[in-house]
Amino acid sequence: MDERHNTASKTRTRLFATVASLAVAGAIGATAVTTGAVPVLAEPARLDQPIQAPSFADIVETVSPAVVSVRVKAKMQPASDQGPGFSFGMPGFEDLPDDHPLKRFFREFRGGPGQDRDRFGRRGGQRPASQGSGFFISEDGYLVTNNHVIDGGGEFLVVMDDGTELSAELIGSDPRTDLAVLKVEEAREFTYVDFADEANVRVGDWVVAVGNPFGLGGTVTAGIVSARGRDIGAGPYDDFIQIDAAVNRGNSGGPAFNLAGEVVGVNTAIFSPSGGNVGIAFAIPASIAQNVVQELIEDGTVERGWLGVQIQPVTSDIAESLGLEDEKGALVAEPTEDSPARSAGIRAGDVIVAVDGEAVDSAKELARIIGNYEPGKSVEVTLWRDGQAETLDVELGEMPGLDRQAMAAPQDEGQDEAAGSALADFGLTVTRAEDGEGLLVTDVDPDSEAASRGIQAGDVILSVNSQEVSSAGDVASIVDDASEAGRKAVLFQLRRDNANRFVALPVARG
Numbered sequence: 417m418d419e420r421h422n423t424a425s426k427t428r429t430r431l432f433a434t435v436a437s438l439a440v441a442g443a444i445g446a447t448a449v450t451t452g453a454v455p456v457l458a459e460p461a462r463l464d465q466p467i468q469a470p471s472f473a474d475i476v477e478t479v480s481p482a483v484v485s486v487r488v489k490a491k492m493q494p495a496s497d498q499g500p501g502f503s504f505g506m507p508g509f510e511d512l513p514d515d516h517p518l519k520r521f522f523r524e525f526r527g528g529p530g531q532d533r534d535r536f537g538r539r540g541g542q543r544p545a546s547q548g549s550g551f552f553i554s555e556d557g558y559l560v561t562n563n564h565v566i567d568g569g570g571e572f573l574v575v576m577d578d579g580t581e582l583s584a585e586l587i588g589s590d591p592r593t594d595l596a597v598l599k600v601e602e603a604r605e606f607t608y609v610d611f612a613d614e615a616n617v618r619v620g621d622w623v624v625a626v627g628n629p630f631g632l633g634g635t636v637t638a639g640i641v642s643a644r645g646r647d648i649g650a651g652p653y654d655d656f657i658q659i660d661a662a663v664n665r666g667n668s669g670g671p672a673f674n675l676a677g678e679v680v681g682v683n684t685a686i687f688s689p690s691g692g693n694v695g696i697a698f699a700i701p702a703s704i705a706q707n708v709v710q711e712l713i714e715d716g717t718v719e720r721g722w723l724g725v726q727i728q729p730v731t732s733d734i735a736e737s738l739g740l741e742d743e744k745g746a747l748v749a750e751p752t753e754d755s756p757a758r759s760a761g762i763r764a765g766d767v768i769v770a771v772d773g774e775a776v777d778s779a780k781e782l783a784r785i786i787g788n789y790e791p792g793k794s795v796e797v798t799l800w801r802d803g804q805a806e807t808l809d810v811e812l813g814e815m816p817g818l819d820r821q822a823m824a825a826p827q828d829e830g831q832d833e834a835a836g837s838a839l840a841d842f843g844l845t846v847t848r849a850e851d852g853e854g855l856l857v858t859d860v861d862p863d864s865e866a867a868s869r870g871i872q873a874g875d876v877i878l879s880v881n882s883q884e885v886s887s888a889g890d891v892a893s894i895v896d897d898a899s900e901a902g903r904k905a906v907l908f909q910l911r912r913d914n915a916n917r918f919v920a921l922p923v924a925r926g
Contacts, residue, residue, distance in 0.1 A: 470675075472624050476636050479677045481577045481607035485628040486550045486561050486584075486598070486669060488569035549627035549670030550574070550598065551679065552608040553709065557600035560709055561669030562684055563589045566596045574600055577634055588712035592651050592720075592787075594684055595705060596669075597712040609671065611702040612678035617657065619643060625661040625683055625697075627670030637662040639695075641680075648685060648698055652783040656698035657681045663697035672699045681705070707788075721789035721812035723762075723797075724755020726916060727779045730767060733920030737881065737898070737905035738767060739803045745769040746782040749909075750916035760810040762799065764909055764916055765882040769805070770798035786812065802882060839888055842866050842921050846877065846888055854878040854911070855885055869919045871910065878916070879909040899923050 548565035552558065559574065566572060572584040582600045589596035600606070621641045629635050639661030646656040659672055663683050671679040681699025688694050711718045726749040735743045745767040751758040762768075768776055772795050776782045789795060791814035799806045839846060843864020846855040855877040860867045879885060880894045898906045905920040 470622065472636065472638055472675075475624055475673060475675065475677050476626065479609055479671075479673055480626060480634055480636075482552045482609045483577065483626045483634065483670060484550050484552070484559060485547065485575040485631075485633060486565055487547045487573040487575065488566055489571040489573070490546075490568050547628065547631050548666060548668040549683070551626075551671045552606045553610075554608050555605045557584075557602060557606055558587070558713060559584070559598050559600065560682060560705065561596050561598060562682065563591050563594045563596045565669045566598070567591075572598055574598070575628075575633070588716035588718075590708050590712060590718045592718075593653055593700060593704060593708050594650065595682065595700065595708045595712070597709055609673075610678050611706045612674050612676070612680045614680065614701050614703040617641060617644070617674070617680050617702075621680075622675055623659050623661055623680060624673045624675075625659070625663055625667060625670060626673065627663070627667035627683060629662075629664035629666040631666055642696070644701075646698055647780060648687075650685065652780070653704065653787060654780065655701060655704060655784070656684070657701050659683075659697050659699060660695040661697065662693040662695070664693050665691070667697075678702075679705075719791055720787040720815040721791055721793055721795075722756065722815040723782075723786045723810065723812060724752040724757045725762060725768075726750045726752065727768075727782060728917060729779050731920065733905045733922070734907060734918060737903060737907040737920040738800060739903070740767065740800060744775070744777050745800065746776055746779040747918055749918060756810050756813045760797070760808045762797070762808065762810070763801070763882075765801070765879065765907065765918070767800040768797055769800050772796050787815070791815070839891060844871065846891075848886060849876050852886070855888070855891070865921050866919075869921065871908075871919060872912070874912065876911040877908055878911055881906050882909075895923060 546565055546569070548561055550559045550561035550565075553560055566586060566589060569586070572586065574582045574584045576582065582602055584598040584600045587597040587599050619641050623639055623641055625637045625639070627635060639659050641657060642660045643658040646658050647654040648656060650656075657672070657680065659681070661672065663686050665686075667683045668685075670683045672681045672683055674680050680702050682705050683697060683699050685698040686693065687696040687698075708718055725746075727746040728749050730738075730740065730743050730745045730747050732743050734747060735741070748757070748762060748764055748766045748768065750764045751762050768782055770776055771782070771785050774785060776785065786795075789812055791812055794809060794811045797808050797810050799808065843861030843866045844857055845859035847858055849856045853876070857871060857873055857875045857877065859873055860871055877885060877891070880891050881898060883890070883894050885891050885894070895906055903923060905922050908919045908921060910917055910919060
């Protein structure tokens with residue numbers, strides 16, 4: 417009995433010693449256990465110096481008072497219930513008595529004469545047309561927005577950052593660059609912002625967009641400059657900055673700021689298959705906006721020089737066919753009738769490579785250079801013609817309206833099989849055009865170079881390498897000359913629906 421007792425006592429002693437050892441080890445290697453309290457856990461993992469993410473709060477606080485919502489009311493004639501035939505758009509209701517419940521309902525619903533409503537005209541002479549964004553550029557109330565925001569508007573309302581509503585008048589607009597200037601007449605000094613130096617804007621820079629998406633009022637988003645020099649087909653002066661800040665409907669006309677609170681661009685368009693933000697937005701660069709806005713404030717309109725040429729890019733094939741070293745310049749498809757270009761002697765097939773010594777890198781660049789001159793300005797145009805450079809003096813005219821465009825005329829597709837001749841090497845079958853000008857393309861081999869470059873039956877070949885052609889033999893002779901001169905391609909001038917264009921076809925396939 418004593419032996420069992422002693423054994424149990426020794427066992428308890430060893431157990432207590434083991435527990436005591438563990439307690440000591442725990443006290444040394446971890447947080448000590450306080451008497452009668454819940455154990456204190458080890459320190460969580462964290463950085464001693466937290467990473468400071470960029471905050472745009474200071475910028476937003478500074479510039480937000482300069483950004484406004486622009487609401488536009490369009491003019492419309494109120495419906496009239498006077499005179500015969502008035503039926504509220506509902507056939508069969510013309511002869512309803514004036515006190516008939518249905519007639520009273522339609523009058524109330526559609527809005528009869530003399531029934532005015534509130535400032536956004538849900539009945540009466542005006543109705544909401546659009547809403548967008550804008551920003552003040554002077555303390556006396558000039559502000560910038562998009563032309564497409566105010567287009568067709570009769571009255572303009574500006575909603576400030578603090579909710580104040582002010583009337584504005586239209587000073588001027590420029591559809592070609594999609595810019596407009598409004599003016600608020602108010603006895604106060606407005607907070608305004610400046611345009612940035614666009615030369616310092618780089619791809620990857622932070623931008624902050626402030627605007628009025630979906631009519632929600634002042635909304636801020638941020639992103640970076642994704643690309644520069646984007647051409648989205650909006651007009652002849654496309655040179656957009658692409659940003660990935662969230663821009664949606666209603667942001668139009670609002671500013672995109674750099675981290676100094678300067679406007680690097682005017683938010684204008686988005687790429688969106690769904691209609692919402694997908695991270696691709698386009699802003700008019702500050703340099704373009706600043707120049708246009710200044711002209712609108714001074715004159716109410718923008719006057720641009722006009723050369724009067726239909727132009728297209730110079731591709732590698734076209735450059736090769738003309739003996740140009742680089743794919744630069746603007747190829748003249750056709751000078752416009754009664755234009756300064758035609759009067760000065762510029763011809764289809766010329767490549768404009770410089771204006772007043774300034775190099776023309778592309779067709780878009782030519783449009784921008786000429787547009788920066790005033791009408792009446794005399795400029796020196798450098799051409800590449802017949803394998804050498806020539807210079808012409810041109811007095812620029814005034815840019816015509818946006819709707820100036822030749823109407824298409826149907827092509828006579830009559831064919832004379834007996835006169836048909838095959839330019840088999842190019843995959844073309846041609847015949848003399850009925851008016852005697854050029855060769856009518858009657859058939860195109862679908863597997864040919866001509867087909868791959870878009871030549872179609874019905875096109876008229878006017879010239880090859882700037883030499884007029886009236887037979888397949890003329891074409892063959894010109895191609896032989898080009899081949900002997902070491903050219904790898906020849907340049908076809910084509911007419912389709914009264915519009916000219918040029919296509920280079922490789923001689924190697926001939």
